[in-house]
Every structure is written in C-alpha cells, then in structure tokens.
Amino acid sequence: MTLQEAQPITTLLDTRTVQSIADEVWPSLVGDGEAFVPVPVPPPGDVVSAWVDIIGPWTGSVVVTCAPATAEALTESVLMTRPPTVVDAEDVADALGELANVLGGNIKSVLPGESRLGLPQMGVAPPHGRLDDVRSLVGQWRGNFLTITVQGAAPAPHAERDEVPL
Amino acid sequence: MKILVTDDSRVMRQIVIRTLRQAGYDDHDIIQAENGREAFEMVGAEKPDLVLSDWNMPEMTGIECLEALRAAGSQVPFGFVTSEGSPEMREKAANAGAIFLIAKPFNEDTFKDALDGVIA
Numbered sequence: 625m626t627l628q629e630a631q632p633i634t635t636l637l638d639t640r641t642v643q644s645i646a647d648e649v650w651p652s653l654v655g656d657g658e659a660f661v662p663v664p665v666p667p668p669g670d671v672v673s674a675w676v677d678i679i680g681p682w683t684g685s686v687v688v689t690c691a692p693a694t695a696e697a698l699t700e701s702v703l704m705t706r707p708p709t710v711v712d713a714e715d716v717a718d719a720l721g722e723l724a725n726v727l728g729g730n731i732k733s734v735l736p737g738e739s740r741l742g743l744p745q746m747g748v749a750p751p752h753g754r755l756d757d758v759r760s761l762v763g764q765w766r767g768n769f770l771t772i773t774v775q776g777a778a779p780a781p782h783a784e785r786d787e788v789p790l
Numbered sequence: 791m792k793i794l795v796t797d798d799s800r801v802m803r804q805i806v807i808r809t810l811r812q813a814g815y816d817d818h819d820i821i822q823a824e825n826g827r828e829a830f831e832m833v834g835a836e837k838p839d840l841v842l843s844d845w846n847m848p849e850m851t852g853i854e855c856l857e858a859l860r861a862a863g864s865q866v867p868f869g870f871v872t873s874e875g876s877p878e879m880r881e882k883a884a885n886a887g888a889i890f891l892i893a894k895p896f897n898e899d900t901f902k903d904a905l906d907g908v909i910a
Contacts, residue, residue: 652895702801718801726894729873741846
C-alpha cells in the first residue's frame, strides 16, 4: 500500500480530452473523413477488444471495443483494401491493436508523471478496478457501436495464506 | 535512397510507407524490419540511408536499437515514428542521437516537416 493513493482517471482525464485525441487519430489512422462519433448506439451481442496498458503513477488500460464485423471494417479502412483483397484475423488484431496503441500513447502523454506503455493485446477486455477509475466514451463509427474506455487496473487478488491452522 | 521502416505492426509499417509516398517521397527503396534487433542487423547488411523506427517493440525497442547502432559505430540517420511523444521521450531520443521524433497520429505534412532536408 502506498502512502498516497493514485488519483482515479476521472480526475485526471476528461471526456473532452479523449474525444479530441480520437478526433486526431481517426482521420490519420482510419482514413480521410473518418470520425469516432460520441453518440451511443445499441451494443452488439458479440464484441472484441484491443488494448494497451499504461503503467505509472496511474496504472490501467486503454481499451477499444466493437463488434467483430466493425473491427474487420476498421481494418479494411486502415489498410485501404479493395475487393477482392480480404483482411485476415492477424490484420484485424494488428489494426485494432494499433488503434488502441495510438489512442493509448496520446492518453499516456496527458497523464501526470512518467509512465510506460505496454504492447497492444486483443481479446476479452481486462477487468477494471474501482468504478470511479473508469472514463468511457460510448459512441459509434459509421453507425456501428464502438467504445473507448480508459480504466484502472483491477486490484491484485489477495494472496492466499498457506498456513496450516493449528 | 534506401529507407528502413521498423515497426512490429505490419499495419503501421504500411501506413508509414503510404504516408512517405503521400508526402512525395515515392521514388525510394523501402525495406522493412519487425523489431529493433532485426533493424540493427539490417542496418549492417543493407546499409540504409535512413531508419524510421517505432519505439515500443518486442525483442529490442527502438531506443535500444539506436543505442546499439551508435555503440557499434553506425551513424545512420535515425528517426522515431511512435505513438508517444512526451518531452522526456523526445529528450531521450535526441540524447541517443535521433534526428527527429514523429508522434502518431501523423499525416503527410508531419512527415514533410520532419524529413525535408533529411531525404534528398
């Protein structure tokens, strides 16, 4: 336990900052005229996530979540593929991971103190910690559900005592 | 001119190469490496005129690659293209001998600003 608890992300990062980072990242990475629109749409039944961890005075993850079909469409847009070229699962993991990586790098740069950025990962989003340590932007890309979540790490489970009761 | 683009993401290597072309640097040989170690070896084998490298990569990071190159006596022009552009990283990059650091997201103008005068 540290003497001074880290501040939750809700006090370190506002929604407007995350949106302004997304406003820069989308046209550069996803394509000209593309945008993350912070207007929620109903979530799909199945989702995939890509994320990067930030380790420093604030520790957590920057997570991008969307439907598998949206991840595929994002990849096609990033790679500017045209039929009959198709993207494979490796391309999708790479493209969604890079989106999380660039968002994460920019979010890291506005957080206080020196931090380290992990490598992109893809799968089921990691669990988050305290509810006040989550900054989430629920929105859409081309009308499809997409969220950008900046979430504190879940506390490590308490170590089991292996003492034998007397 | 031969340019070595280093990034563990194939997608990002493709975007960097596309942006180089959009910025007008379209008549150069482009070679690619997936991490710092591969880039270090390719500098020796391929003798590129410029290295554009990501920072955060498995095996060997971009900054470790640059430090290893300088320790081995290579003075190949080296610039970072990375998702992190904090003042601390820019200082670390400059101290290690990098000539620029382009922070992602970037566009062709960002590339022109950094590369004009570096790429003939």
